[in-house]
Amino acid sequence: MTVTIPGFAYHRVPVADGVALHTAIGGQGSPVVLLHGFPQTHLMWRQVAADLAAEHTVICPDLRGYGASDKPAETPDGLAYAKRTMGADIAALAGALGHRRFALAGHDRGALVAFRTALDHPDRVTHLASLDVLPTLDMWEVMHGVSATVGFHLYLMAQPPGLPERMIAASADEFFGNFLDLWSRDAAAIPADVRAAYLAACRAAVPSIVADYRASAGIDVEHDSADRAAGRRLAMPVTVLQQDWGAALGFDAAALWRAWAPDLVHRTVDCGHFMAEEAPALVADELRALLAR
Template sequence: MTVRDRAAALAGARPAGRFFEGAEERRVPLSGGGEIFCRIMGAGPPLLLLHGYPQTSAMWHAVAPELARDFRVICADLRGYGASHKPAGGGDHAAYSKRAMAGDMVEVMQALGHERFAVLSHDRGARVAHRLAADHPARVRALAILDIAPTREMYREARTPFAHAYWHWYWLTLPAPFPEEMIAQDPDRFWLWKCDTPPAGLAPFCREALEEYLSAFATPEAIHASCEDYRAAATIDIAHDDAETGRIGTPLLVLWGADGAIEAHFDCLALWRERATTVEGQAIPGGHYLAEECPERVLAEVGPFLKLHAED
C-alpha cells in the first residue's frame, strides 16, 4: 500500500459533511507583500479561526458551518501554510515570529471591516492568537484555545517523556536545510506520521481535508515555512514573551485532549494563568486534533463562551 493509499484509507471512514459549502474564498493582500487566504461564511459578530501544524484552514470544516449560524466566520491560512504566502525565513526567524503572523491577522480582519473580533484557535494558530491578544488587546474580544499551553512555559516545564512524545518540537528547530531536506524525501509519509494517531474510537480526518493537507504540505516552500515556525517559537517568540511585563486581559477559554500530551505532561490551566488574568477550561475526551476528532464537543464548549463575549 502506498502512502497515498494509506491516506485514502485513513480518510475513508469519515464523511466530510458540509465541507465549507457556500463559503466565500478570498485572498487578502498584505501591506508588506504577500496575501492571506481565507474561507468566509455566515453573518454576525466576527470570529477568526486559526489552524495548527501541519494543517490549513480546512481543519475547521466540521466546526465552521455550525459557528456560521451565529458569527461571521473567517478561517485563515497562516503565513507559511495552505494557500497563503510563504516568505523566506531569515537568520533571526522573525518572518515566522508569532508577532509577525499575528500582525497578518490584524490586517486581514481590518481589510474585512472588523476592528474587534473573537478568536478560536488550535496548536500553532493558538500561539499566534496568544501573541495577537498580547500585542493587540483592543482587537480581541475573547480567545478560545485548543490543546496547547503557552510556548515559553511548555519549553520551561518540558521533561524527557514530553521530548520523546514531541521530538519534532526540537528536531524542526535544527538549522536549515537539514529538517527540510529530510522531510522533502517523503512529505506525505512525514505528515501521516505526525498526524495519524487519533485515540481509539475517534474518527480520522475526512478525505477532502486530508487531500488539502497533503497537497499543501508537499512543496519546499511549505516545508521550510513550517520549520521556520518552530525555529521562531524556540527563539524570537520566547524573547518577545520575556519582554512582557504583564498578563493578557482577554477572556480565555482553554480546552485540551484528555488523551493527549498536554494532559499527560503539563498543568495546562496553571500555565495559562501565568499569562492571562481570566482563564477557564478543562480537558475533554479526545487527542490533539479536537476540532476534527470531536467537533460536537468542541462546539458545545466554545459556542456559549464565544456568544457571551461576541459583543462589547
Template sequence: MFDGFTERRIATSGAEVHALVGGQGPALLMLHGFPQSHAMWHRVAPALAERFTLVLPDLRGYGLSAKPPGDPAHETYSKRANALDQVEVMAALGYERFLLAGHDRGARVAHRLVLDHPDRVERVAFLDIAPTLEVFARIDQRMATAYYHWFFLIQPGGLPEHLIGLDPEFYLRRVLGSIGSTADVFGEEAFANYLTAFRDPATVHAMCEDYRAAASIDQVHDRADRAAGRVVTCPSLVLWGRNSAVGRLYDDPLGIWRPYAPGIQGQEMPAGHFIPEEAPEETARALMEFFG
C-alpha cells in the same frame, strides 16, 4: 467542505493571506495549526456559521497563503508577524474588533495577537496548547518524546526540509497520528488539502521556520511581556484533549495558563490533539457557550 463560504486573498504588510469567509453574526477569526490549514475547521464551521461570521485563514507559509523566505533571525515567521497579518486581514474585511480562536500553532499566534493588539479582541480561545515558554521550561523525557518534532523541525541547514521532502505523505500521516489522535479521524478531503500543501517544499520550509521562531525570537517577545507584566486581559478559554500531550503530561493545564491569562477558564475534551476534527460537536458547543 465549506458550502456558502467565499474565498478571499488579502495582502498584508508582510504576506498575502488566503482565507474563507462565511456565516452571519459577530466576527470570529479561527487560526489553524501544524501541519494543517483552514480545512481543519470543516467539521465545526457549519454549526458555528449559524451564529458567527467565520474568517478561516491559512497562516502565512501554510495552505494557500504566501510563503515568504525565512530570515536568519526567524522574524518572518514569528508569532508577532503572523499576528499582525491577522489583524490586517480582519481590518481589510471591516472588523476592527473580533472574537478569536486558535488551535496548536494558531493558538500561539492568538496568544501573541491578544498581547500585541489587546484592543482588537473581545474573547479568545486557545485549543490544546500550553504557553510556549512553559513548554520549553517544562521539557522532560516524556514531553520531549511526545513533542520530538519541536526539536527536529528547528534543526538548521535544511535538514528537516530535506528529510520530510523524501516522503511528505509518510511524515504527514505520522504527525497526524502521533499526538493522541489516530490518522483515521481526518476526512479524506481535508487530508488531501493538507497533503497538497505538504508536498510543496516552500510550505515545509515555512513550517520549519515557524518552529525555529518558537525556539528563538518568539521566546524573546514572550519574556519581554512577562518582565513587563503583560497578560491576557480579555475573557479567555483553553480546551485540551484528554489524550493529547497537554492532557496526559500536564497535571493542571489551567494552572499553567493562569500566570499568562489570570481569568482563564477551561475544560478537558474527549479527544487527542486534533480536537475540532476528533470531537467536533463538543468543540462547537464549547466555543458557542464561551463566545455567546
C-alpha cells in the same frame, strides 16, 4: 478536486508587504476568526465554521507559510515567521475585512498565533480560545527528559536551516501523515479527501513550516520571556480546551494558563488532538459559551 468549506466564499486578502492570506468567509454577525494547526489548513475548522456561521461572520485563513497563503522566505532574525508577525497578519486581515474587534480561536500552531495576537492587540481581540497547546515559553519549560520525545519534531525543526528541510522533504507524506495518525483517536474524523489536501499543502510548504517551528525556538521565546518579565497578561475572557496530557507529563496545564489569563475557563476534553474535527459540536458549544462571557 479542491476541497472547500461548503457555503463559504474564498478570498486572497493582502495583510503585509508581499503576503496575502487565502481565507474562507461565511455567515453574518459578530466576527470570529479561526486559526488552524499543524499539519493542517483552514479546512480543519470546516464543521465548526459551518455551525458558528448561523450566528457569526466566520473567518478561516490559512496562516502565512501554510496552505494556499503566501510563503515568504525565512529571515535570519526569525521575524518572518515570528508569532508576532503572524499575529499582525491576523489583525490586518480582520481590519481589511472591516472588523475592528473580533473573537479569535486557534488550534495548535494557530493557537500560538492567537495567543500572540491577543497579547499584542488587546484592543482588537474580544475573546480568545486555545485548543490543545501551551504558550511557547511554558511548552519549552515543561519539556524535559524522556517525556520530551513526544515533541521530537519541535527539536528537529529548531535546528539551523538546511538539514531539517532536506530530511522532511525526502519523506514529506510519511512525516506529516505520522502526526495525523499518531495524534488522532478517530481516523474517520479526517476523511481521505481532507487528509490528501493536508498532505499536499504540507508537501508544498516544508521550508515555511520549518521556519514557523524554528521561530518558536528562538524569537518567539524572546517575545514571551519579555512579556512575562513585564507582567503582561491576556485582558479578555479566555477558554482553553486540552487533552489531559499535562497530567501525563507531570505539569498543571490550567495553572500555567492561569498565569497568563486571569479570566480563564480551562476544560479537559476526552478526544484526540484534532478536537475540532473529532468533536466539532463540543468545540462549537465551548466557543459559544466563551462568546457569551
